[in-house]
Structures are given as structure tokens and as C-alpha cells.
Amino acid sequence: MAERLTRQESRRRTRGRLLAAAAELFAERGVNGASVEQIAERAGYSRGAFYGNFAGKDALVAELLNERTRREAEEVREATAGAATRDEAFDALRAWNRDRARNLDSWLALRMELLLHAIRTPELRPLLAEREQAARGALAEGVRRELDRGGAAAPADPAFLALIAHALEDGLLIQRVLDPGAVGDEAVVDAVELLLRSWTALGGAPGEEGRG
Amino acid sequence: MAERLTRQESRRRTRGRLLAAAAELFAERGVNGASVEQIAERAGYSRGAFYGNFAGKDALVAELLNERTRREAEEVREATAGAATRDEAFDALRAWNRDRARNLDSWLALRMELLLHAIRTPELRPLLAEREQAARGALAEGVRRELDRGGAAAPADPAFLALIAHALEDGLLIQRVLDPGAVGDEAVVDAVELLLRSWTALGGAPGEEGRG
């Protein structure tokens, strides 16, 4: 039985390698700037293997978008499910962002490449939109919990506050890529913490201000 | 005498048309997806005219980045200089954003294309970074003024608050492109207004801390 899945598994492995190589190259040179030959070569194959596993470049891009979207949605779920308290949630967020900071350029480049591709391919937009909704939804729940906990009246619809917090992620990472000196390592977490404090009206506590 | 500048002016005009056509096509199909021939054709010329005015596609991209950066910095200056009161500033901001909303897709696509290009071309990064700094700086001044006016202590360094407000622009526009139903037409202005209100309403914070 150990060999029963070999065919399928082998196919999956090859496809996975091609997808990973494509992700790298898309970040480096853009979707349009990376050729099928380069993708196959970096994955350790030839063009033939590529066309044996994907109908063409467009098909690979669509699948990459799909795969990454699904994985990120999972990560969001796991991250939020794991943390029970506010501090735990922020710790998880910090870890996540530290990770991302390590290769911010390529991470952001890939995200924007896929985003641009989705903008230009209307039928793919809902896919990406879904992931964003999930992220915003999880955030909204967190915000609501914090507001309840503090017993404070929300300054606005929690969904809107979550939208702000979520949008900050892309926005701050863009600023950081362009000007690393002006945007701290943990700006995203710092900003979200600051906002949450403002909204829950806990701002008076002098002890732990600003960044960590 | 009316013809004295014809040569220079003619050259400027042709270059301007090529740059405008390139901007359109870059938004539609990406920098790498738009060919020199397509650019020249949309501008109403042939490839020959293109190469007569630019050393190649890279040179055009660099100049486009330069031109747009300069223009946007000017617009920031004008917008902030014109508005004396807070309401005037927000009105200007609203008008600016309504304008942008009309063709959000192509606007955002072009911005991200140029951003990606800057990420991949290190020597161009400072150019874009400069524009962002100017925008953040203008915002920071506005925030500081508001805080002073309200007599409230800042919950953080005004520069950090300005960074948050500025980052929100990109972030919210991205969310809006992906999910127009979930992000209102004036989300950017609404969000900035909300934040400013939260920050000015927060009294007794301890001086100015925040990021370093």
C-alpha cells in the first residue's frame, strides 16, 4: 500500500514544486516577467514537465492564487482560534509579523502581484475577496470582544473598526518597504494596539505605551 | 517667434503622450505586459518615435515614476496648503478621494505597478520614499495642529499617528477594490475622521510616547 499513492503523490509533489518556484519568481520578476522555462528550471524540471502538469501559465497562476488564499485563510483561523486572551492574540500577531518581516520585499511583492492579477481577472476577484472577508470577520470579533470586556461604547461599528485594523496591515507594510527607517519593525502590531486602546478608551494607562 | 520653442515643445508633447499612453497600459496590463509597440500605438505613433524619445522601456518607466511622484507631491502640497480649517481639509480630502474612486481599479493598479517596480529597482526606491515622506509629513502637521487645538495630549507621537492615517489610504483602497460592497465610497475619509476624533478625545495620555 505504500506505493499505491505513488502516482498521485508524485504528481502532487511536482505540482507543488512548480507552484513554489513560480511563487518565488513571481515575487522576483512579476507574473509576466517570469517565463514558463524559468519556473520549470527553478523547480528542477524542463518545460515538458510544466505542460504535463498545467494547461499553461494562466492555469498555474489561478491555482497559485487558490492555494495561497486557502492557506492564508487557514492561518487566520488557527491564529485567532489559538489565542484566548488579548495578550495571547497580540503575541501571535507579533510572531506572525516578525516572520513576515524577514522577507518583507518578496512577500509583499507576491501579494501585490496576485492582487494585480485578481484586479485584472474579474472571475478571480471573489476568491481573494473571500479571504479578506474572513480576516476582517475574525478581527471584528476580536474588536467586539475587547469592547465588551471594557464595557465601553464603540466609537463605530466594530466591522468598520476591524476594516481599519485590517487595512493597516497592507498599508503599513507598503510604507515599510518604501521607507524602512521610518516604519518600525512592529509598526503593524503597535498600531493595532494603539487603535484598540483608543477605541476601548483605555488610553489613560501610562504604563505600556507605544511599541514594545 | 511663435515657432521658437517648436522643436523643444514638440518633443515634450510627444514624450508626454507616450508617457500617458504608457501609464494607461501599465495599469491595464502591467509594466511587463505592455509592449513598446502598444504604447507607441496608443499614443498615436510608431515604434520609431518611441525609440527616438526614450532609450528603451526602462528609461520610460523611470521617467514615468519620476513624473508621477513629483506631481503627487505637488498635489499634496497644494491640497494641504489650501485648507486652513479642519473642515476645509476634510472637504479637500473628500473631493480628492471621490475623484480617485471613479477609476479606482486603474489608479490602484498603476500605483502598485510602480511600487513593485520600485521594490525591484533599489535605486528608484528613494524617489518613491520621498513622496511618501512628504505625504506623511503634511499629515503629521495636521494631526499636531488638531491635537494642539483640542488641548489633548497625544496618545502617541504625531508622526506615528500620521503614519497610521497615511497607510490607511493604500490599505483601504486595496480592500475596496477587492470588496466594494464592504468598503464604502468614503471609507478613507471616514476612517481618518474617526481616528482623529478618537485621538483628540483621549485626554490624559502621558506625553508622547509611541514608536521611536
Next chain:
DNA sequence: GTCTATAAAGAGATAGAC
């Protein structure tokens, strides 16, 4: 300055061998 023609390289995709 702008055109047409063309060289040279690179792209996506297919066919057939193994």
C-alpha cells in the same frame, strides 16, 4: 522626429521519444 523594414532573442505551446 518619425516612418518602415528587419535582425535577433525570447515567449508560449505542441509533438514524439523514452
Next chain:
DNA sequence: GTCTATCTCTTTATAGAC
């Protein structure tokens, strides 16, 4: 499944006519 060879189209860039 993966390789090599090949077809066809597109691309960048140059040359020379006007």
C-alpha cells in the same frame, strides 16, 4: 511523467529612408 526538438508569434532594438 518528463525530456528534447520544433513551430509560431511576440518582443526589443537597430538601420536607413523621408
